[in-house]
Amino acid sequence: MRRQAILIVEQSPTQRAILRDMVQREGYAVLEATTGAEGTEALRSQQVDAVLVGWELPDVAGPALCYRWSHSEELALIPLLIMTSYSGSESVRDCLDAGALDFISKPPNQLELFARLRLALRLRDLGLRLHESSVRDALTGLYNRRHIQEELDRHLSAARRYGEVFSVAMTDVDLFKNTNDRYGHTMGDVVLRQLAEYFDRRLRKTDIVGRFGGEEFIVILHGTALGEAVMAMDSLRRGLATYRFGSETVAVPVSFSAGVAQWTPDITTIDALVCKADAALYASKQAGRNRVTATSGPAAECACAETG
Secondary structure: OOOOEEEEEOOOHHHHHHHHHHHHHOOOEEEEEOOHHHHHHHHHHOOOOEEEEEOEOOOOEHHHHHHHHHOOOOOOOOOEEEEEOOOOHHHHHHHHHOOOOEEEEOOOOHHHHHHHHHHHHHHHHHHHHHHHHHHEOOOOOOEOHHHHHHHHHHHHHHHHHHOOOEEEEEEEEOOHHHHHHHHOHHHHHHHHHHHHHHHHHHOOOOOEEEEEEOOEEEEEEEOOOHHHHHHHHHHHHHHHHHOOOEOOOOEOOOOEEEEEEEOOOOOOOHHHHHHHHHHHHHHHHHOOOOOEEEOOOOHHHOOOOOOO
């Protein structure tokens, strides 16, 4: 089991040594930094559960650093505890206003320090659970449509700025209404959950899959050009033949159709990219279902169609 890691950002070698010994005696792993820049690098490169931040650092004041970290989407859920010899009400206010979760007086009392640290970690765990519930689809456990939209926006920004390649696949379970009519909606829900597990197991860790709505799923294939994306989705489609859906006593046949589009510089919005993938999905449906179709033509020619 991984030990929780505490990052100590403190310029004084003596204070760092005291805090390191205290933290290690409580069973935590310790990471150390002497400047705000080193602390930022540690947070972005290491798995950190909480941070003890000194007020006075060589390159930045502790409250300013906390403000920067707490307003970063990447770091906002990591609890920050500022340590300082200042004890006035204004200092406490400045720390909390800057985004620190708590204020610890120097020299720290060990019992008080770890009572506050344990509270910070419990609040962090609660925040993580709330965040997960806000980005996950309740039925399948995959990312929900709102979070997928945020991921698409991030991929589009990276593609524009750094020229990164990515593709999007829209998938739809074939004749899912028939599944619900024949086996019941409860079994239909089971099938959707099993398909979500199948996608999650078979896709790469760098790919992102979410439920777009109903029986429709969307896959963001990171760093993947159109041809490779089509092959990846077709491998998923063919793999369904060897995967059992349903229950121990009832086997439900499942197939899906998919449409794939790659981002290109002429695609200026995420809606246009999704529209192209959706149009390719419609072409798969029109051609008989249970197949993968790549988009063709410029983004301006895309006209989204309903799938069935």
